[in-house]
Amino acid sequence: MRFLVSTIGSRGEAQPVTALAVRLRALGNDVKVVAPPDFEDLVTGNGLDFTPVGPHLRTVTAVKLKPEDLGRLAEESVREQFRVVGQAARGADVLVAGGALQHATRSIAESINAHYVYASFCANTLPSPHHAPPAMLGRVPVNGTPEENLAQWDQQRHLFGSSRAAINAERAKLGLGPIDDVRDHIFGDAPWLAADPVLGPWPGPGDLVQTGAWLTDDQRPLAPELEAFLAAGEPPIYFGLGSMRGAQDAVDHAVEAARALGKRVVLQRGWADLRLTDDAADCLAIGEVNQQALFRRAAAVVHHGGAGTTTTAAAAGTPQIVLPHMYDQYYWGNQVERLNIGRSAKAVTTEVLAEALQLADQAAKVGTQVRTDGALVAAKRLMTL
Structure with a gap:
């Protein structure tokens, strides 16, 4: 056909x-x-x-x-x-x-x-x-x-x-x-x-x-720099807003919250070309990436709430924080809350991130139920x- x-x-x-x-x-x-x-x-x-x-x-x-x-x-x-x-x-x-x-x-x-x-x-x-x-x-x-x-x-x-x-x-x-x-x-x-x-x-x-x-079977390897970063410590917090024109202060809040909890950060620059405010070794900025591979190795996924990113994080069994901007993203934030696999918030605070990290077991359980x-x-x- x-x-x-x-x-x-x-x-x-x-x-x-x-x-x-x-x-x-x-x-x-x-x-x-x-x-x-x-x-x-x-x-x-x-x-x-x-x-x-x-x-x-x-x-x-x-x-x-x-x-x-x-x-x-x-x-x-x-x-x-x-x-x-x-x-x-x-x-x-x-x-x-x-x-x-x-x-x-x-x-x-x-x-x-x-x-x-x-x-x-x-x-x-x-x-x-x-x-x-x-x-x-x-x-x-x-x-x-x-x-x-x-x-x-x-x-x-x-x-x-x-x-x-x-x-x-x-x-x-x-x-x-x-x-x-x-x-x-x-x-x-x-x-x-x-x-x-x-x-x-x-x-x-x-x-x-x-x-x-409808999920792709992404087989792309992670970049050597990212692999080295992941291997150098505990699973990091992922932050990315995809095609959203996110405010730079959202990144700063997330990094501050992660550091307060002793966590590292992987920042995907996205269409907004987000940046880190310093070059400390506990954070890494990246471009396009195989999210399926990366999310499985993250402690939590902070994102804009797009359907694909929400589903990929859920399938990875990783807790997530949704920062909705528009259209269906508020719905996905509500669904993440309903299933208790993460939080929906206006910004990443230490309290919100700590709550999300406590949901790792529930996120892993739901991850086994997501169809691929x-x-x-x-x-x-x-x-x-």
């Missing part, structure tokens, strides 16, 4: 999409991946066909946009997605859209008579009376009664609608009729949930396909469409 798997999100969406594509190809399928140009090395490094879409996200997120720029960029994104996905999807049997803001994928699938599957990487990005929607535009919804939650979902629906005119203009070029509800159009009639059922279960109502998280075959489950099911 011929598959197109697409996303326009950050690494938290590009990585699971790549994991699915790897499994599909291993099962003998022809697979193409469409993702932002930032992730070309990730995709091609796994031997996959890669097509870039949109600008470099690392560059765009570094610029503080004015409100009047958002509408223009949204329209440009819609047109770009229709152009790129339309070309890459020629001859495809199944189109898989990974993550939100997939403006073109379902329309392209309609135009070529292909199957369409929308996959979410977090339960609270899909409507349910049992949870509030994710944080958007600086507003962090709070879980309430089923009626209150649904009301919050209705309030967020209009945020998707700003792209409706641009989508319908592109659909008209394909000979397709207009859509009214952008969110429901993107999610489709039967969305999938690519999240671990222990860490992020679907609360209902209704049944949906929950495959487990989600991408394979999804790939096999897609082949039955």
